[in-house]
Amino acid sequence: MSNKIELMKAEIEALVSMTEEDACKEYNVDSKAEAVQYIVDYWV
16 A cells, blocks of 8 residues: 555656646646546545
């Protein structure tokens, strides 16, 4: 379980360094906030 959390945190950290536009393209969403929710839903 701990490993999943670390992977999720790493993915969110990578997302934070992206521009809003890049994050939207990468995750096919409308905002970074939506991308964060997508990542959390995927890993949890």
